[in-house]
Amino acid sequence: MSGAAILELASVSKRFEGLVANSEVSFSVAEGEILGLIGPNGAGKSTLFSLIAGALVPTAGTIRFAGADITALPAPERCRQGIGRTFQVPRSFDSMSVLENVMVGSFVRSSSSSAARAKAAAVLEFVGLAPRAASFAGALTPPEKRRLEVARALATEPKLLLLDEVLAGLTPAEARAGVDLVRAIRARGITVVMVEHVMEIVMPLVDRAVVLDIGRVLAVGSPAEVVRNEAVIAAYLGERHRAA
Amino acid sequence: MPHGEAATAESFRSARVRRFLVAALVFAALALSPLAIRSVYLQNVLVLTLLYAAVSQSWNILGGYCGQISLGHGLYFGIGAYATSVLFVTWGILPWGGMIVGGVLAVAVALLIGYPCFRLQGHYFAIATLVIAQSGLVLMQNWDFVGAARGIQWPFGPDSWWTLQFARAKTPYIEVSLALLVASWLATVLIGESRWGYWWRAVKDDALAAESLGVEVFRSKMAAAGVSAFFTAVGGGVYAAFLAYIDPDAVMSFRFSLLFALPAVLGGIGTPWGPLVGAAVLVPLGEFSRSYLGGSGSGLDLVIYGALVMAVALARPQGLLSLVPRRRAAP
Ligand SMILES: Nc1ncnc2c1ncn2[C@@H]1O[C@H](COP(=O)(O)OP(=O)(O)O)[C@@H](O)[C@H]1O
Numbered sequence: 381m382s383g384a385a386i387l388e389l390a391s392v393s394k395r396f397e398g399l400v401a402n403s404e405v406s407f408s409v410a411e412g413e414i415l416g417l418i419g420p421n422g423a424g425k426s427t428l429f430s431l432i433a434g435a436l437v438p439t440a441g442t443i444r445f446a447g448a449d450i451t452a453l454p455a456p457e458r459c460r461q462g463i464g465r466t467f468q469v470p471r472s473f474d475s476m477s478v479l480e481n482v483m484v485g486s487f488v489r490s491s492s493s494s495a496a497r498a499k500a501a502a503v504l505e506f507v508g509l510a511p512r513a514a515s516f517a518g519a520l521t522p523p524e525k526r527r528l529e530v531a532r533a534l535a536t537e538p539k540l541l542l543l544d545e546v547l548a549g550l551t552p553a554e555a556r557a558g559v560d561l562v563r564a565i566r567a568r569g570i571t572v573v574m575v576e577h578v579m580e581i582v583m584p585l586v587d588r589a590v591v592l593d594i595g596r597v598l599a600v601g602s603p604a605e606v607v608r609n610e611a612v613i614a615a616y617l618g619e620r621h622r623a624a
Numbered sequence: 625m626p627h628g629e630a631a632t633a634e635s636f637r638s639a640r641v642r643r644f645l646v647a648a649l650v651f652a653a654l655a656l657s658p659l660a661i662r663s664v665y666l667q668n669v670l671v672l673t674l675l676y677a678a679v680s681q682s683w684n685i686l687g688g689y690c691g692q693i694s695l696g697h698g699l700y701f702g703i704g705a706y707a708t709s710v711l712f713v714t715w716g717i718l719p720w721g722g723m724i725v726g727g728v729l730a731v732a733v734a735l736l737i738g739y740p741c742f743r744l745q746g747h748y749f750a751i752a753t754l755v756i757a758q759s760g761l762v763l764m765q766n767w768d769f770v771g772a773a774r775g776i777q778w779p780f781g782p783d784s785w786w787t788l789q790f791a792r793a794k795t796p797y798i799e800v801s802l803a804l805l806v807a808s809w810l811a812t813v814l815i816g817e818s819r820w821g822y823w824w825r826a827v828k829d830d831a832l833a834a835e836s837l838g839v840e841v842f843r844s845k846m847a848a849a850g851v852s853a854f855f856t857a858v859g860g861g862v863y864a865a866f867l868a869y870i871d872p873d874a875v876m877s878f879r880f881s882l883l884f885a886l887p888a889v890l891g892g893i894g895t896p897w898g899p900l901v902g903a904a905v906l907v908p909l910g911e912f913s914r915s916y917l918g919g920s921g922s923g924l925d926l927v928i929y930g931a932l933v934m935a936v937a938l939a940r941p942q943g944l945l946s947l948v949p950r951r952r953a954a955p
């Protein structure tokens with residue numbers, strides 16, 4: 381199931397002025413696996429995605445992708461090399477149709493519009509958004525917008541896909557469909573790192589999980605190992621208590 | 625509704641055929657319009673309407689499609705007008721060549737401005753273009769070689785298509801302005817359906833998301849700025865030939881920068897027909913109010929434009945074109 385490391389983080393830190401969002405984060409992702417990135421709100425999961433995808437520059441540390449150091453590469457170059465990502469708060473191109481949104485992604489691999497259009501239509505079919513292809517992206521429902529995020533990223537033909545809470549806020553039926561979609565994506569040979577807040581959804585789906593808390597790695601391991609981890613239980617219970 | 629790759633390609637093709645058929649009809653009607661509009665005054669208004677539509681379409685490429693609002697397109701217009709006039713008056717180079725030279729010069733200037741500005745966030749680009757265009761205006765007012773504030777008078781000569789000089793006839797200027805409108809419309813639509821066009825709109829809607837999808841944001845803005853500046857400068861060259869006299873205020877004052885942005889905003893920003901629709905409302909309105917309410921110095925026409933654009937912005941942010949019912953979003 382898991383091959384060589386496709387992504388390696390070594391002591392990656394990100395500081396916003398005074399606030400440390402990621403601190404000395406080190407772990408690697410094996411080719412072909414589904415890795416869950418979990419942790420309470422504000423743990424630094426989305427920030428870490430931005431560091432991997434190149435939207436933010438780490439304050440320290442190195443990021444290697446497919447064996448090469450990509451720490452200094454800009455986001456579009458990382459996309460060309462095969463890193464796709466979604467945004468926790470969907471960032472659709474609202475003046476464009478759903479199909480056109482996805483075409484922006486497919487233009488990474490083909491400069492011909494008709495090829496990009498055909499590719500985008502196929503991706504929409506794959507994620508189940510084809511009936512909405514002609515709608516304006518701004519008119520989509522929140523769950524549809526999440527699917528569009530996934531479709532756009534898939535259209536770039538990523539080797540590694542970073543999914544940021546794409547299953548959050550869905551009804552149980554929608555969440556099950558989402559889980560199936562993630563499995564189908566992996567079946568295409570795409571490595572997946574997914575941020576999910578809700579352990580109940582993510583644990584059955586992932587091969588391994590990394591738990592972040594206040595910017596640092598709390599635990600790495602199989603879902604079974606992680607849920608038994610004392611530090612993890614404390615962090616989550618701590619959060620439940622704060623939320624209550 | 626059917627979907628899938630084949631259906632998508634088919635519906636795109638038929639929408640495209642429809643779009644080009646409509647364009648052919650509209651442009652043919654405009655080309656023949658001098659047969660119906662005989663009054664010299666109205667023909668004059670038509671020249672200006674088409675010219676403003678063409679230049680506003682050029683502005684629309686950068687402002688409407690790529691989302692970079694320029695308040696300094698008067699600079700490129702002036703560069704085109706001056707290049708065409710200086711080359712013709714000083715060296716006898718035909719205006720057709722002068723327009724191209726002006727276009728290339730304007731592209732160079734646009735890229736020089738874009739290089740530092742497009743890395744900045746927020747409204748710096750709009751402010752920078754305004755300041756740079758005003759500096760350009762002051763430069764021209766004081767540059768003796770190009771006539772400083774006195775301007776440049778084109779020599780009188782026989783009516784000729786070569787020199788684009790016609791003492792009385794307005795029809796040639798209508799056709800040339802229309803040709804420029806067709807060219808900028810085609811550039812907008814053809815580039816708009818290529819990868820660049822998708823990149824431009826992605827940059828406008830959400831640059832961060834665009835970058836994550838491999839869009840080169842900086843290069844997209846530079847390309848849009850270059851294409852936009854080129855057609856704007858050619859428009860300046862046509863305008864100079866039409867007036868046969870230019871001075872800095874007559875071709876590059878701030879009112880031009882404003883008047884290139886307004887038709888697109890009024891008609892429908894980021895749409896291929898918005899600039900023409902907006903110009904068809906604004907230019908005649910401005911000309912008539914000037915004729916009946918007093919000279920251009922009062923700035924009353926600008927007040928009227930401003931009020932109209934504000935009203936549309938409040939009631940119909942997508943512009944007048946959004947009043948036309950659409951089948952559905954183009955795929
Ligand atoms: N652009 C930013 N500027 C300043 N602080 C930020 C920025 N982005 C995130 N943060 C802060 O970094 C911390 C981690 O945020 P985030 O990565 O979004 O967490 P998570 O996705 O795990 O909920 C939070 O305290 C957040 O407020």
Ligand SMILES: [Mg+2]
Nearest residue numbers: 425426427468
């Ligand atoms: Mg987050």
